[in-house]
Amino acid sequence: MDVLNRLDRLELLVVTGKGGVGKSTITAALGALLANRGRKVLLIEVDPRENLHHLLETPPSGGEIVEAASNLHLQHIEPRQLLDDVVREKLKVGTLVRKVLASPVYQHFTEGAPGLKQTAVFGRAMRMVEGHGPKQLRKPDVVILDAPASGHGISWMAAPQLVFEVISSGPVGHMASQIATFLKDRNRFGSVVVTSAEEMPIQEAFELFDAMDERLGRQPELVVANAIYPPLPGRAGRDASSRLWARRRAVNEHELARLAERWSGAMAEVPLEPIDAGPSLVGVVGQHLRRALEDR
C-alpha cells in the first residue's frame, strides 16, 4: 500500500531521531501534510523547551491544546503532570492526593522509574484518539508525538512493555499492558525515524532499526533523511566554499547509499532550505515530503 494512504489510517505516530536533525520541523511538516489530507491532527511535544509553536507561529501551548491551522492542533505536555493526574483520579480524596504528591517517595519513584513518564504520555494519546479528549478536541484522528532526543527512540516505544514487565498487576500494570498492545498494532501505531545523512545519526538509525526489530518485532513506517545538501551545479567554482559544499554533498551521498543498503522501506529525502524556522519552512518541507511519498 502507498505510504501516504497507510499513514492516513494510523492513529498514533511517533517521530524519533537524534538531537539536531530537525525532528520538530519534520513533525510539524508531517502534521501539516496529514491535516491537508483531511485528518484531524494533534501534535504533542514533551521536551521542556517548547519548539513547535515557533514553527507553527502560535502562542506557546503551556499545556493547553492550541489550534495552529485548520485540522492542525498542538499541545505541550509535562509527563509528570500526567502522572499526578492519575494519582488524583485514582485516590479522589483531596488530603490523600496532597500527601501522596508531596511524598518524596512518590516524587523519586515517578522521576526515576524507567518508562513511567513515557507510558503516561502514550496513555494520554491513546485515550484521545479513542474519543476521550477534552472539549476543544474530543477525538483527533491522529496524534503525532515529537519524542525527545534523549537516548534512542526505542526507550520511548519500548517503555510500556518495560513498565508492564516490571509492574504486572494493579491499574498501572493494566494500563501499560493495554498501551503495549496498542503499540504492536500495525493498523493503529507507527513510527517515523528522522536522520541527517551524516555518520552518527545514520548509525543511530541502524541501531534503532535493530532495537525495534528485537523489542517490538516491527520497523518504522517511514525514514526521513533531512537537511541534505543539494548537488553542486556543473559550473561551480573551485574556491574553498565550493569544495566544502562538494565534500558535504559527497558525505550525504555516501551516507544515503549506506542507508539504502540497509533500509528498503518508505523513505523521503528533504533538502536543506534557506528558510528560517517558521510556517513557511514547515510548508516547504511538507511539500518535499508529499512529493517524495507520492513518487513511490
Next chain:
Amino acid sequence: MTDPSKHPLVIVVGSGGVGKTTLAAALGLRSTRTGDDSLVMTFDPSLRLKDALGVGDEAREEDTRVKTGGPGGLWASLLDARLTFDKLIDRYAPDEEARQRILTNRFYDRLSANLAGVLEYMASERLFEVSSSDRYSKIILDTPPTRQALDFLGAPERIVSFLDSGAVRIALKPWFDADGKLKVTSKLGMIGRNVEGFFDRMVGLELLRDMAEFFKAFAPLFGGFKERALQVQDLLRSPRTLFVLVSGPGSGRVADTLFFARRLTEAGYHLGPIVVNRVHPELPPVRDTANQGRRLMEWLGRRDHQGVAELRDLVGASHPVVEIPLLPDEPTDLKSLDALGGLFEGRLEEAMARASS
C-alpha cells in the same frame, strides 16, 4: 581562567550531535604535546572516532593507550553503565552471597541499565575513581548524549536526595513475611500507610517485593555511595575543573546555548569557552539568484555568523565564544584530530584577546 589547557579536569557538555566527543578527543590529544598523561572518557563514540584513536571495544573494560607521538601519553576509556555498576557491586558487596543476590535480582537486572540517571551517575563514579588515582595529569570527560547534559551533573545530588528521602528506609522495612505476603501489621503511621497503600493499589506487590529485596541487598553499599556522591559534587564544582560548552551553529541555537550556560554557572560550575561548532563560511553575496545551491550556502554562512555574533554580544565578555568552521571532513586520524585541536587553540586565543580588549 577560561583556558582548558590550564585545568586538570575538563568537562565537555552540550546537546547531542554537536561534535562533543570529537572535540574532547582533540583536546586530549593536544594536551599530550605539553607532556601531560591524559585520559579521554567518552560515551558512545562513532566508529570513525574509535578508528581515529585506534581503540576498540577493549576500552570499555579498561583505559586503553592511544599510539601518539607526543611526550605525554593518551588513554581512552569508553563508559558502559551496566559494566561500571557491576564492578561497583564487586567492590562493595560484603560477601559473595550478597554479590550474587544483587546481580541476580530481577529489579537490578531489568532496571540497572534503564533507571534514569544511572548512566550519568556511573560516569561521575568512574570520574571520581580516575581523578583520585593521580594516574593522569589531565582528564577530559565527554558527557552523555542526553539533551539535558545537565542531568549528568545533577546525578550525584539526586542520588543523595534519594537516599535521604526515606524511600530507602521504607523499602527496607520488613514489608513481607516469610511467605512473601505483605505484613499488614507494619507500624508505619498514617502517612506511611497511605503512601504504601497507594503503591500497593497502583503497582501491585510483585514490584514492591523485588524492590525491597534489591534495597536490602544493596543496603551495605549505600553508605559509600552517598559519601562519594558528595565528593564527586565537590570535584565538579572545584575551580580546577573547567566546563567547555559545545553548540551547533546558527542563530536558532542561541537560546538553547544561553540556557545551558546560565544553568551551569547558576549551579556553581566553572564555565570556560563556549564553542560554536561547524560554522559555515561567510560568502560574499552574488547576484546569480538562479543558482539555488549557492544561495543556500550563502544563507547558511549568514545564519551561522549571525548566531556567533549574537552569542558574543550576550556572553562574550565572560566566556570566550570560539567558532570552529565546518570542516570538509570530520577528523579520521590522529593527524586531523590534532589539527582540530590546534584550530581550537588558535580560535580560543583570538576569542580571549577579543574578550579582554
